[in-house]
Each structure stands twice: as C-alpha cells, then as structure tokens.
Amino acid sequence: xxxxxxxxxxxxxxxxxxxxxxxxxxxxxxxxxxxxxxxxxxxxxxxxxxxxxxxxxxxxxxxxxxxxxxxxxxxxxxxxxxxxxxxxxxxxxxxxxxxxxxxxxxxxxxxxxxxxxxxxxxxxxxxxxxxxxxxxxxxxxxxxxxxxxxxxxxxxxxxxxxxxxxxxxxxxxxxxxxxxxxxxxxxxxxxxxxxxxxxxxxxxxxxxxxxxxxxxxxxxxxxxxxxxxxxxxxxxxxxxxxxxxxxxxxxxxxxxxxxxxxxxxxxxxxxxxxxxxxxxxxxxxxxxxxxxxxxxxxxxxxxxxxxxxxxxxxxxxxxxxxxxxxxxxxxxxxxxxxxxxxxxxxxxxxxxxxxxxxxxxxxxxxxxxxxxxxxxxxxxxxxxxxxxxxxxxxxxxxxxxxxxxxxxxxxxxxxx
Amino acid sequence: xxxxxxxxxxxxxxxxxxxxxxxxxxxxxxxxxxxxxxxxxxxxxxxxxxxxxxxxxxxxxxxxxxxxxxxxxxxxxxxxxxxxxxxx
Numbered sequence: 001x002x003x004x005x006x007x008x009x010x011x012x013x014x015x016x017x018x019x020x021x022x023x024x025x026x027x028x029x030x031x032x033x034x035x036x037x038x039x040x041x042x043x044x045x046x047x048x049x050x051x052x053x054x055x056x057x058x059x060x061x062x063x064x065x066x067x068x069x070x071x072x073x074x075x076x077x078x079x080x081x082x083x084x085x086x087x088x089x090x091x092x093x094x095x096x097x098x099x100x101x102x103x104x105x106x107x108x109x110x111x112x113x114x115x116x117x118x119x120x121x122x123x124x125x126x127x128x129x130x131x132x133x134x135x136x137x138x139x140x141x142x143x144x145x146x147x148x149x150x151x152x153x154x155x156x157x158x159x160x161x162x163x164x165x166x167x168x169x170x171x172x173x174x175x176x177x178x179x180x181x182x183x184x185x186x187x188x189x190x191x192x193x194x195x196x197x198x199x200x201x202x203x204x205x206x207x208x209x210x211x212x213x214x215x216x217x218x219x220x221x222x223x224x225x226x227x228x229x230x231x232x233x234x235x236x237x238x239x240x241x242x243x244x245x246x247x248x249x250x251x252x253x254x255x256x257x258x259x260x261x262x263x264x265x266x267x268x269x270x271x272x273x274x275x276x277x278x279x280x281x282x283x284x285x286x287x288x289x290x291x292x293x294x295x296x297x298x299x300x301x302x303x304x305x306x307x308x309x310x311x312x313x314x315x316x317x318x319x320x321x322x323x324x325x326x327x328x329x330x331x332x333x334x335x336x337x338x339x340x341x342x343x344x345x346x347x348x349x350x351x352x353x354x355x356x357x358x359x360x361x362x363x364x365x366x367x368x369x370x371x372x373x374x375x376x377x378x379x380x381x382x383x384x385x386x387x388x389x390x391x392x393x394x395x396x397x398x399x400x401x402x403x404x405x406x407x408x409x410x411x412x413x414x415x416x
Numbered sequence: 417x418x419x420x421x422x423x424x425x426x427x428x429x430x431x432x433x434x435x436x437x438x439x440x441x442x443x444x445x446x447x448x449x450x451x452x453x454x455x456x457x458x459x460x461x462x463x464x465x466x467x468x469x470x471x472x473x474x475x476x477x478x479x480x481x482x483x484x485x486x487x488x489x490x491x492x493x494x495x496x497x498x499x500x501x502x503x504x
C-alpha cells in the first residue's frame with residue numbers, strides 16, 4: 001500500500017502518477033474465514049478494520065452485493081454530531097465523534113471531518129426551555145453544548161430568516177461546536193483501504209442468497225460467488241437488515257423507509273455551520289465544493305425503493321425556503337434516497353440475532369453515518385469476544401423484551 | 417405524487433393516507449398470562465418484507481382503516497379493500 005503524504009503526491013507529480021497502488025485488492029473469496037461481514041458500507045468496513053486492528057483477527061471477508069459504500073454510506077448528508085439526550089446514546093455517539101476526530105490520521109486517508117458546529121434552532125419560549133434542558137443533559141453527559149440566544153444564532157447563521165414575516169420566529173438554539181461534516185465516500189474508502197492493508201478481503205458484487213446453518217447455528221453464507229463459511233457472521237446491511245433476518249427466520253423491530261437528500265448547484269460560501277430547524281423538518285450544510293446539502297424527514301410510506309419522491313421533496317424544500325428565503329431561487333443538482341432501518345426508539349441494535357453465530361449491527365435509522373467508527377469498533381468487539389463492550393450493551397435487542405428502550409425519538413426530538 | 421386507492425373514497429393523493437401497521441398482528445389474549453417475549457413480538461417485531469406486503473392503512477380524510485396490498489420495492493399498489501368481512 002502506498003502511504004499517502006505530501007511527499008508522495010509531490011513525487012508522483014514528478015513521475016507521471018505511475019507509482020500509485022490500488023487502494024484495495026479485488027480478491028476471489030476463500031471457502032472459509034474466521035469472520036464474514038455482510039455489507040461493505042461504513043459500518044461493515046469499519047468492523048473489519050477494528051477486528052484486525054484491535055483484536056488481531058485478520059482472516060476476515062467483507063462481502064457486498066453492489067459496490068462498497070454504495071448504500072447509505074454514499075447517500076447521507078454527512079453530518080457528524082453527538083447532541084443526544086440519554087447517557088447511553090451520548091456515550092455511544094460521542095465515542096464516535098472522538099474516533100472521527102483522529103480518523104484521517106489513523107487511516108492515512110483524509111475523511112475531511114470539518115468541525116464547523118451544528119445549530120438546532122428553537123422557535124418559541126417553551127422550545128427555549130427544552131433547548132436549555134437539552135444543553136444541560138448534553139453537558140452532564142460530557143458532550144460540548146452551548147445555549148444560544150437569537151443574536152448568537154444570527155452571528156453563526158446570518159442566512160436564516162430573522163424578519164418579521166418568519167412563520168416560526170427564531171428565539172435561540174442549541175449549538176454543538178464539535179459537530180460538523182465529513183466526506184462520506186472517503187470514510188468508506190479510508191476504512192476499506194486500511195482494512196485491506198491488514199489482510200481483510202473485500203468482495204464486491206457478491207450477494208448473500210442464503211444463510212448456511214448446521215445444528216441450529218449459522219456457519220456461513222451461500223453467495224452469488226459460492227459458499228463462504230465462517231465462525232462468526234456479522235450483518236451490517238442497514239435498510240436490508242430485515243431481509244437477512246428473514247433468512248435467519250427472525251423478525252426484527254425494524255421498518256424500512258426511504259430517506260431523501262438533496263444537493264444544490266455549487267455556490268460561493270454562504271453557510272459555515274450545520275443548521276437544523278425542527279419546525280420545518282429541514283437541515284442544511286454547505287459542502288467544500290459549494291453545494292448546499294439538504295436533508296429532512298423520512299418518507300411516510302415504508303419502502304425498499306432507493307429513490308426519491310415528490311411529497312417529502314416538497315415538504316423539505318418548502319421548509320428550506322421558509323428558513324432561508326435567500327436560497328429560494330437556487331437550483332437543485334441532484335436528489336436521491338437511501339433505505340434506512342427505523343427502530344421504535346430511534347436507537348440502534350447491536351447484538352446477537354437470535355440465530356447462533358449471526359450478529360447484527362443495524363437499526364441506525366436516519367443517523368448511521370455519524371456512528372460509523374463507533375459502530376465498527378463496538379461490533380468488532382462483539383464479534384471477536386462474543387460479549388458486549390460496555391458502550392454497546394444498552395443497545396442489545398433484548399431491550400425490546402425487557403422494556404429498557406432508549407427513546408431518542410422522543411428525547412432528542414428526532415423528527416422521524 | 418403517488419395515488420393510493422381508498423376502498424370508500426376512490427383514488428386519492430398519498431399524503432391523505434397514514435401507515436397504521438402490518439396486517440395480521442393479533443393482540444395477545446390478556447385474559448391469560450402474557451410473557452414479556454410475546455408482548456415484545458406483538459409490539460415491536462415487524463416482517464418488513466421486501467416485495468409484496470399487506471398492510472393496514474388509515475385514510476385520514478374519511479377516518480377509515482383498510483387493507484392495502486402493494487409492492488414495497490416498486491411501490492405498485494395491487495389492491496385495497498375494506499377491513500370488514502374476511503379481509504384478514
């Protein structure tokens with residue numbers, strides 16, 4: 001593997017760019033591995049990387065029905081944050097933000113994590129009280145948070161509508177300075193390259209057709225490229241988790257929905273933070289290329305169709321025009337959808353599947369990208385040891401039977 | 417904008433409809449002891465199938481619940497019928 005550095009860029013510039021290695025191999029699958037991971041998105045690739053790095057388990061295959069990073073990892077709005085309410089969630093997501101802070105250096109790959117902060121606006125005095133409660137909860141959990149009044153929000157995001165015609169006038173907001181955006185493809189590519197360098201096989205265009213079971217235990221997978229056996233199998237397939245679970249004859253507490261996102265034509269810099277206005281259900285940031293990256297809530301119809309549709313597009317863009325009227329005439333360049341795995345408490349599922357030998361990392365719903373390093377780190381721990389890391393234990397699926405839900409849907413006001 | 421058929425009102429805009437749940441879930445018989453596992457299955461477990469699905473929908477404007485059969489991948493609607501009678 002060529003190490004990336006200013007020096008190698010300079011050297012290859014002089015040598016006609018002929019000395020670069022491929023970032024990862026395209027191996028033929030072996031008949032057996034220690035661990036097989038289904039799904040080469042961010043969570044799957046990160047899991048493979050941390051299995052090799054933290055646990056010395058390098059006989060690992062990551063199999064992917066399409067191309068790596070082609071699912072939700074390549075379809076999100078790249079926001080990274082840990083402004084959650086409950087201690088379990090704060091610990092999990094802030095661990096992820098902390099891993100992100102060092103990720104470019106660790107992977108020798110620039111994931112462009114830009115800690116430009118994130119503002120969640122409040123639009124009434126009762127909302128200001130809830131915002132204060134949120135700030136206090138975050139601080140108690142050791143996460144950075146600032147309580148902003150209207151003028152402070154205005155300083156951070158002057159593009160927002162502060163006029164008298166605003167349907168829901170801005171009173172203030174919650175700011176997390178360490179939040180920001182990353183380069184989503186680079187996170188997949190960086191983990192893929194670093195995992196491959198440690199000997200992990202990444203096998204693309206390899207769809208799982210069936211789980212192989214012996215004596216009530218999952219011992220491998222039958223794929224479009226033949227049978228692959230493993231001591232442990234991990235599924236990191238997001239919106240398609242129920243499809244894999246169905247092969248294991250397990251029903252998950254998951255409903256799959258399309259989540260849409262939008263990017264505009266490139267503009268000169270107009271916004272240097274991430275802004276979410278809950279009453280409009282719309283959030284926005286500006287990428288380094290200048291495109292405005294816009295997201296909103298879930299579609300209303302459960303779906304596996306990875307494409308956008310008009311009702312939610314209208315709602316999100318109408319919200320944007322109300323938030324930032326100056327952007328009303330900006331043209332959209334693209335819009336798309338990914339299939340997200342929504343749980344009843346808007347918290348992820350990490351744990352055994354119910355079929356021995358098969359483990360799940362899913363249920364991240366609309367917020368999986370920000371959790372990639374933590375999800376991979378904790379899932380690797382589970383696959384390597386058979387036991388939970390302290391941070392992932394609260395997210396075991398047993399919570400749906402014991403009633404210990406971590407209801408971030410209600411607590412953090414996740415709109416979906 | 418997708419058009420969904422309400423068995424009572426005919427074809428209407430999808431924004432008039434609300435997804436109520438998968439068809440065929442039966443509430444545990446609380447006349448007997450119900451264990452936590454059965455409650456969890458009833459409350460939370462979803463088939464969440466890719467392809468043909470049968471679901472209960474609410475038409476918000478007429479407040480009627482009905483069964484819709486559709487494809488969760490192509491979004492084609494196959495049928496919609498009243499929950500009365502033998503729909504289950």
